[in-house]
Amino acid sequence: MSLIVWSHPYSAYGQKTAIALYELDLPFELKLVDGSPEVMEDFLAVSPFAKMPALIDTAADRTVLESSILIEYLDRLAGGGRLIPTDPEAALEVRFMDRILDIYVGGNMNRIIFNRLGRAGTPNETAMAQDAAELEKAWDLLEA
Template identity: 35%
Template sequence: MTMELFAHPFSSYCQKVLIALREKGLDFELRLLEPDQTVTQAEFARLWPLQRMPLLRAGETVLMESTLIIEWLDLQHPDAPRLLPADPQAALQVRLFDRLFDQYVMTPMQKLVFDCIRPAEKRDPHGVAEAHALLEKAYAWLDGQLPAAGWAVGQCFSLADCAAAPSLFYADWVHEIPPELHRLRAYRQRLLAHPSVARAVDEGRPYRSWFPPGAPDRD
């Protein structure tokens, strides 16, 4: 059964799923969501009227939302490296970090990015200030929780790291992680050096001119 991923390689939530697919060594077809791909765009809109990337189709199964897609991949391919621990208590900890990275790093990061797209008269300085403040709090908390080595939860790369990689990658571009947060900065560097993450970053590299605030000349 061929899996099709409707996605774009520069999208943070798409990268989250792309990292999971590569981590598990699974074959899939990338259905590139770009404006000139009219057939793919129309099919995507038919399958998911909200048109929020990514979407995975496998036969008659259609899945939206990155976390759900990754959990489904674990259920369908249990012999590939697991991204959720089999132990329910350990899985809860992985899910916690997945939600923390999505809600408190990815979401404020996107607020800062999308505000740059708005017309000047419609920008939201109060919301932007709130997003910066939330990232400051999230960074400080994460620095106190992350281990000095290994991954977010234990020694195995997991769903939590799939969420962390794109969120921290882009968040650091719009609100740099303070130098004194050594553990968080080191964790981000470990993520960027990890093969499945490095590949996702490289596949998004040609699109860096699209980054509304302007992509820094690093990473």
């Protein structure tokens, strides 16, 4: 099996995929997306939206994008049932948690950090407070 993963260590979604690869003990080659023109040209040919991670399974001649889909694909490659339960109800719960963590936890945390670091200009305290409130709702939901 020949898996090539395009990612960067700072990518939360790349880290999520790396955890799955290591947990499933699947060998892979990392292609570091470092922002250089040469690498970006190759990366954009694989991931037209420039989103990480991207996976190429050369054995299946298949490209897989989006970390959640990648993890399901990797789980199937490894025999299934280790990361995504085979029970449909349990699988729904895993997918639900995945979406909550990606959208409502990760999304809000990323906006707060981006805002706090000032990369959006002057930090927008109102937006950060709204994101923090949404983050609290997500934590409450996960802890329920």
